[in-house]
Amino acid sequence: MSRNIERERDFDGEDEGPQERRPQGGGGRGGGRGRMRRRKVCRFCVDKVDIIDFKDVKLLQNFIPERGKILPRRISGVCTAHQRMLTEAIKRARNIALLPYTAD
Amino acid sequence: MAEKRVYEVVFIVDPDTQEDEMTKLTQNLSTVITDQGGTVTRNEVLGRRQLAYRIGRKNEGVYVLFEVEGTGSEISELERRMRVNDAIMRYMTVRVDEDRQRAEKLRARRQRKASKRPGFAAAAGGGGSSAPSRGEGGEA
Incomplete structure (x- = not known):
């Protein structure tokens, strides 16, 4: 029992380390739990895209913010x-x- | 073999041109290609679209896509014609055969890799069929 608690604390400690750093860098989104940084995965690799078509405006629009x-x-x-x-x-x-x- | 090149030609036609003129125009251009020894494998009107920025005081344009197979000489003639034509606001030619070849190679490699690991494929197939089937869908 007590060992379990200790272990949990250890995990907490590990989680908190990066957690403290993250809000500084990313501005911290959300709050409380689930503040772990998700590893970003290339969505084209996931979908196994080999050709990105210049005519696919809907897709490309995802990658141009307001400023263009x-x-x-x-x-x-x-x-x-x-x-x-x-x-x-x-x-x-x-x-x-x-x-x-x-x-603009 | 090495001479066959595939191009995608996109051009924007003035939205004020009449329907019958449009068809005449596209027909003219495709005969230009065939006269030069190329073939038009795809001839598609993508439709009227709002332009992202103004071109010659127009905010709209009709997009047309050609897919051309040939040596490249017909492209230069086609582009010359389009440059001269006032109804064509803009055009762009992109060579696509090399990119497609590369994509084909990548796909083949991926398939080879998948078949090399029968354990993985079997486990994925037995465990959750959704994952591999999604992958195949992306490839096709």
């Missing part, structure tokens, strides 16, 4: 290879007015 810029990898969690395809597709879409170069 391309969302950086560190935020979207897209892997390098797919980010490269994605930027290429977005730039092509911009060229034929499917996406804006700037929005």
